Each structure stands twice: as C-alpha cells, then as structure tokens.
Amino acid sequence: MSIAMESITPKEMGLIEDRSEAIGVSKLILMENAGASLAREIRQRFPNIEGRRIVFVAGSGNNGGDAMVCARHLASGGPKVMVFLLKSSESLKTSESSINWKILEKMPKSVDLYQNTFDEFVPKLVTAIEEGDIIVDGILGTGVKGELREPIPSIIEKINSSNGYKVAVDAPTGLDQATGHVSNVCINADLTVTFHKVKAGLIGNLRETGEIVVASIGIPPEATKD
Numbered sequence: 130m131s132i133a134m135e136s137i138t139p140k141e142m143g144l145i146e147d148r149s150e151a152i153g154v155s156k157l158i159l160m161e162n163a164g165a166s167l168a169r170e171i172r173q174r175f176p177n178i179e180g181r182r183i184v185f186v187a188g189s190g191n192n193g194g195d196a197m198v199c200a201r202h203l204a205s206g207g208p209k210v211m212v213f214l215l216k217s218s219e220s221l222k223t224s225e226s227s228i229n230w231k232i233l234e235k236m237p238k239s240v241d242l243y244q245n246t247f248d249e250f251v252p253k254l255v256t257a258i259e260e261g262d263i264i265v266d267g268i269l270g271t272g273v274k275g276e277l278r279e280p281i282p283s284i285i286e287k288i289n290s291s292n293g294y295k296v297a298v299d300a301p302t303g304l305d306q307a308t309g310h311v312s313n314v315c316i317n318a319d320l321t322v323t324f325h326k327v328k329a330g331l332i333g334n335l336r337e338t339g340e341i342v343v344a345s346i347g348i349p350p351e352a353t354k355d
C-alpha cells in the first residue's frame with residue numbers, strides 16, 4: 130500500500146454510504162460489491178480453490194453481511210465453504226445482512242451454515258478454524274463499541290493460532306479503524322480488504338492488517354462530497 134494513500138474515518142465512511150444510498154446506490158448494492166471484491170482478492174491468491182476449506186466467521190452487523198456475500202461468490206468451484214454466525218439469525222442488525230443470510234439458507238449444497246443457537250456451536254467453530262485453509266474475519270467492522278465481548282476474544286485467539294490464511298473484512302477485528310488502537314486481542318491478518326478508501330486506523334498496523342488492499346465498491350463520486 131502506498132503511504133501517500135488518502136485515508137478516511139469510519140464516521141466519514143458512514144456519511145458517504147448514506148449519500149450513496151440517497152443517490153440510488155443502496156447499502157445492499159455496496160454490500161454486494163464489497164463481498165464480490167473480497168472473493169476476487171481471495172481467488173487471485175488461491176486460483177485452485179477446489180477442496181479448500183474456507184471458514185467465514187460473521188458478526189451480526191454489516192461486516193458479517195460482507196462476509197456472507199463473499200461466501201456466496203466463492204461457493205462455486207468445489208471449495209468447502211462454512212459460514213459461522215456468532216449470533217442467531219434473528220439478531221442480525223440490518224436488512225442487508227438478513228437478506229444475504231436468507232440467500233445462504235437456500236444454498237445447502239454449497240454452503241454449510243451455522244448460527245450460534247446450539248450448545249456445540251463454539252467447539253464446532255474452533256475445529257473448523259483449526260482445520261481451515263482460509264479464514265475470513267467478518268466479525269466486526271466500523272460498528273464496534275467498547276471492549277470486545279465474549280466469545281469474540283476467545284475466537285480471535287483461536288484464529289490467530291491457526292495455520293490458515295487470514296483475511297480481514299474492512300479491518301481486523303480488534304483494531305480501531307479510527308484511532309489505530311489495538312485491543313488486547315486483535316486478529317493478525319495476512320490480508321485486509323478495506324472498502325472505498327483505507328481507514329485511518331489501519332495505517333501503520335501491519336502486524337494486524339497484513340497486506341492492505343483498497344477495493345472499490347461502486348460509490349458514486351457525487352456521494353463523497355458535501
């Protein structure tokens with residue numbers, strides 16, 4: 130990533146998303162573009178995806194929704210795609226994430242879908258993380274508030290100690306996108322795919338972000354001005 134790259138705060142990004150929606154490029158379209166760009170970056174690095182175990186760890190916000198879209202885009206070509214939602218699907222926060230969850234529910238042949246509604250959820254997730262070739266962190270994005278709540282810190286530790294290639298959606302969970310503050314637990318990604326512009330807090334935190342790719346998600350330039 131070029132050091133001269135222009136950064137943006139999560140607050141500015143939220144305003145841009147709202148203006149984009151007002152112009153007619155909805156948050157659902159932005160989510161589709163974000164998930165598709167993630168999938169493209171992964172396929173570039175793993176051209177032969179057949180037989181790979183890809184584990185998506187999704188939170189209840191739009192960061193998780195981006196991961197769900199990515200899972201759908203990677204579902205063809207013979208990988209084993211597993212999506213673990215850390216909450217119940219009823220607690221998904223946004224219509225965009227709910228829509229994408231419901232699509233995955235209709236893909237039982239190509240996607241294994243789990244939600245945190247049964248006792249063995251966390252052990253099953255831990256096994257998947259240990260055996261995963263690629264692990265996608267869609268746990269939390271710009272909507273994180275305060276200290277991370279369990280089970281997220283424990284899951285982050287499992288992801289960090291696994292041998293899989295780790296991809297962060299927008300930012301590694303545990304890294305404050307505004308300030309760059311690193312929580313006591315934070316995903317150490319190999320690759321961070323961040324959307325539209327690099328978030329200020331990502332810069333200079335290479336240990337957590339790994340390689341940073343800035344992906345265009347189709348925001349009209351008109352949405353970037355007041």
Ligand SMILES: NC(=O)c1ccc[n+]([C@@H]2O[C@H](COP(=O)([O-])OP(=O)(O)OC[C@H]3O[C@@H](n4cnc5c(N)ncnc54)[C@H](OP(=O)(O)O)[C@@H]3O)[C@@H](O)[C@H]2O)c1
Nearest residue numbers: 156189190191192269270271272273274275276277278299
């Ligand atoms: N569609 C779009 O316009 C668009 C465009 C580009 C990118 N995105 C993606 O959307 C993301 C932002 O989505 P979002 O605003 O829905 O936020 P989010 O970061 O995906 O999730 C926010 C949710 O996480 C949980 N949470 C917050 N703080 C927590 C903590 N300390 N510990 C545990 N859980 C916590 C809360 O849910 P609970 O109350 O359920 O715990 C909260 O509602 C971006 O980072 C990006 O990935 C969206």
